[in-house]
Amino acid sequence: MVKNEVKTTCSYCGVGCGIIVKKDINNKVFVEGDKEHPVNKGMLCSKGMNLHYVVNDISDRILYPEMRWSRSHPRERVSWDDALGRASRVFKSIIKKYGPDSVGFYVSGQSLTEEYYIANKLTKGFLGTNNIDTNSRLCMSSAVVGYKKTFGEDSVPISYEDIELADCFLITGANPAWCHPILFRRIEKRKEENPNVKIIVIDPRKTDSANFADLHLQLLPGTDVVLYNAIGRRLFERGLIDEKFIKNHTEGYAAYKDLIFSTSIKQASKLCGVPEKDIKKAADIIGLSKGFISMWAMGLNQSVVGTDKNVSLLNLSLITGQIGKPGSGPFSLTGQPNAMGGREVGGMANLLAVHKDLMNEEHRREVAQFWGVDKISDKPGYTATEMFDALESGKLKAVWIACTNPLVSLPNTHQIERAMKKAKFVVVQDISYKSDTVDYADLVLPAAGWLEKEGTMTNSERRISYLPKEIDAPGEARPDVEIFCDFAQRMGFRGFNYNNASEIYDEYASMTKGTNIDVSFLNYDRLKSEGTFQWPVPEHRHQGTSRLFEDKKFYTPNGKAQFNLPSTIKNTSVQPSEDFPLILTTGRIRDQWHTMTKTGKVSRLKTHYPTPVLEINPVDAYLCKLKDGSIAEIKSENGVVRVRAKITETIKKGVVFLPMHWGKQLQSDLNRTNNLTNTHIDPTSKEPDFKFTCVSVTKYKKP
Ligand code: SF4
Structure with a gap:
């Protein structure tokens, strides 16, 4: 029997499908596609239609804050007061000793817009550093x-x-x-x-x-x-x-x-x-x-x-x-459900809220004035890979990781492991012990997940959706905004005592007034009663903007779009060599999502690809003496992966493919694709080169 139903948005990819969530009399959740939603018109993919399994199974959930006093001690359960009290004391002491650029936040395109906004306000406005970046750096x-x-x-x-x-x-x-x-x-x-x-x-x-x-x-x-x-x-x-x-x-x-x-x-x-x-x-x-x-x-x-x-x-x-x-x-x-929302609120090391630019003095002044702080630092923050480089080199002392699993998703996993060990203090704020990153935390903070908190997200087509809280979070898990705001207040910062997420949205929305992403006429009431809106929504009764540039006026100073020349027509990735003759490209499979902390819990999603496989062309397989199904050992300058080979004509000769999802799920770090990937980044966007790592492939022989 259905108790009640509520409309929300899928928490996986940037398509942003509408979902109807229903609960039975035992409070178990089940989902179906929202036929009235403009994005999916009732359809859901395999991941979306199995979301209820993720919500109903809390066996992997982090229920209480955990802390360890030193690296030689195991973590133990502590109260929220102890957890955030320690976090604020450690951050204050590190900042006092080494300056604000010695701490950083690494957040996620799965965070809600309000969470993204608060984390950026806290870091750039109040901690005084631009060291906040997001796993969206890795995708867009x-x-x-x-x-x-x-x-x-x-x-x-x-x-x-x-x-x-x-x-x-x-x-x-x-x-x-x-x-x-x-x-x-x-x-x-x-x-x-x-x-x-x-x-x-x-x-x-x-x-x-x-x-x-x-x-x-x-x-x-x-x-x-x-x-x-x-x-x-x-x-x-x-x-x-x-x-x-x-x-x-x-x-x-x-x-x-x-x-x-x-x-x-x-x-x-x-x-x-x-x-x-x-x-x-x-x-x-x-x-x-x-x-x-x-x-x-x-x-x-x-x-x-x-x-x-x-x-x-x-x-x-x-x-x-x-x-x-x-x-x-x-x-x-966009790959993640709220990568776009993160861009709106300046959720990257080089951005400021409402599409303002960190390197623009006037923009920094405007944002500082809005938040009531003296200034925003003009020093660019560490981007995703730079942040872990800085941890490894000792320049960054403390990192706060929220809603993302860099131990599996960042390139060159072994370097990330070294960086996490070198850090003086690591906070991991997440929902699940299935994240490999939790293992490296000095402080673990249990966060509320999908349906357990309210907020907004923006999909690939600039469509803003309101996501309601429908069930209570398990144990003592709290919404991420509550955790950030509590920490900010313990640091002694004003401007973080919101009564609810709606007030945070209103603050952000008022900041957009008169900009190209104006949503100042949008609020939770409208989103709840009228549904989703595509920004900008620049007037009171405006229904949102489905298409930009219909007037052919672009956002450049003279209104003209710019042809840009590439800096080079060559691919500047490190090219194959005698030692590493094949090009590894990595990607995603149909039924898994990112590092499998959610989809990995659902048995039926494992039937498509129960384990990772290496796709290799028949010619390369012959040269590597590999048969279909035999164990391939893939090596790069950075590490080793062992998985079964799938010989297929679908991949070009000279190229091999591995899916990026697997981490601790198979109890073996030899399945982690990013053991292999290189740390080269685009010089402008700072996005890593996951699509071009030179590797060797051999048939694995047990010693
Ligand atoms: Fe839609 Fe993407 Fe969710 Fe699938 S994963 S239901 S395509 S939003």
């Missing part, structure tokens, strides 16, 4: 830089409703069939209803998304910039560019044209490993379409040339004038 910081360089601000121009209006999709560096399944379902439906719709997929692997495509360009990893430029050249040669749009609404076209003509399509074909005819065909499909949408995710962003890949792809929307009109535009897909 290159896209943020690309948007800022091209449009003047971090702005996703389009909406899911444009999918039903487009007739050409270029999906590149993404496998939405597995990683954004409901979004991909909308693309499939569009194609089913209109067979003239064309789908192009660019990916070194023949993924399920590629299988559905009309054209798959199976490029060599890291050659994306060359490929996009070759498509640009062909568009020009065929006269399939929008000269009027270029002339009236862009800058930098002449230099771009010179660049794309510096490499012939034949040369590009050779560099990318893609047939010349397919490059031409892709360009012709794009150029002849009425509505062209490009979609991308980690394949572009997670690269040492992630910014270059982003601006080069965005140039294709500019050259064709395919932006600011129905069914067209570039669309970066």
Whole structure:
């Protein structure tokens, strides 16, 4: 029997599907897709439809604060008073001795907007350091830089409703069939209803998304910039560019044209490993379409040339004038449910709230004034990988990790282990002991999870949803905002005594007034009664903005979109060598989410891939003397992984693939893909290069 029901949003990916949560008379939760929700119209993917198992099973949950007085002692249960009392004393003493830049916070794209906002206010406004970064650095910081360089601000121009209006999709560096399944379902439906719709997929692997495509360009990893430029050249040669749009609404076209003509399509074909005819065909499909949408995710962003890949792809929307009109535009897909919300509140080391820039003196002054503090430091904070470098080198003494599992998700796991051991004080605030990171904590703080706290999130299409609290958190777990605000007050900071999350949202919303992300006319009452809204919502009765730049006025000083040239057309990743001849690219599988702390609890989600496997081409497998199913030992400069080999034609020769999810779940650190990955980052976006690590593969022989 159903007791009551409530509407909320899925806590996994950035698609942001609407969910109806029901409870039976025993207070057990079950979920179904919300048929009235504009995103998913009732559909849920395998992860979303099994969310109730995660909520109902609390066997892994952290129930009480735990602390250890020294590294030689085990952690023991303590009261919240003792836990946060110690945290504030340690932070005060470290800051007094080493200065504010000796502490840092590492947060998450799974945090709610209110949590993100408070953590940033606390760190940048009151602790006096910009050392706060997020695991979203690992998935979309290159896209943020690309948007800022091209449009003047971090702005996703389009909406899911444009999918039903487009007739050409270029999906590149993404496998939405597995990683954004409901979004991909909308693309499939569009194609089913209109067979003239064309789908192009660019990916070194023949993924399920590629299988559905009309054209798959199976490029060599890291050659994306060359490929996009070759498509640009062909568009020009065929006269399939929008000269009027270029002339009236862009800058930098002449230099771009010179660049794309510096490499012939034949040369590009050779560099990318893609047939010349397919490059031409892709360009012709794009150029002849009425509505062209490009979609991308980690394949572009997670690269040492992630910014270059982003601006080069965005140039294709500019050259064709395919932006600011129905069914067209570039669309970066966010991996996490609130990566976008984090960007709104300045949830990265180089950002300030409401899309203000940390390096802009006027912006720093405005934010400081709003928070009632003297100043915001002008010193850039440590980004995700820099933060752990600084811990290892001893520059950073204390780190507070909330809602993320860097021991599995950051590159070069062994370095992260060394960094955590070197830290003087590690706080881990999370919901589950399944996080490998908890093992390294001096202080563990139990946090409330999905349905156990209220707040808001923003999905990939700028859609803000309200998530209600529906059940009590187990044990003594508390909402993250409560934990941060309690800590802030113990540090002696004013401005953190909110009565509820709604007041935090109102404070953030008032900060957005008059900006390009204005939500000052939005509040919890409207979100609860009217549903979701896409920002900006700049007037009282405004229903939200589904598409940006319809007036062709961009956010640059002169209103024109900018063609940007990549710093190089080469991939600057370390190239294969005799010792490490294969390129490892990492990614996600259909039924698992991030480091499996939630989806790993659900038996039925393990049937698709019970264990991690190495995808390897038959030719490489032959050379490595591997048979299908035999144990492969994969080595890089940084470490070793052992998993079973899956020999498949779907991956290009010279490239191997590992999923990134497994950590402690299999009780073996030899399954952790990031044992192998390198620590190189994009120089501008600071996003790590998860898609290009040189490795060797051999058949494992038991000693
Ligand atoms: Fe949740 Fe994403 Fe699946 Fe939708 S597509 S149900 S948001 S995991």
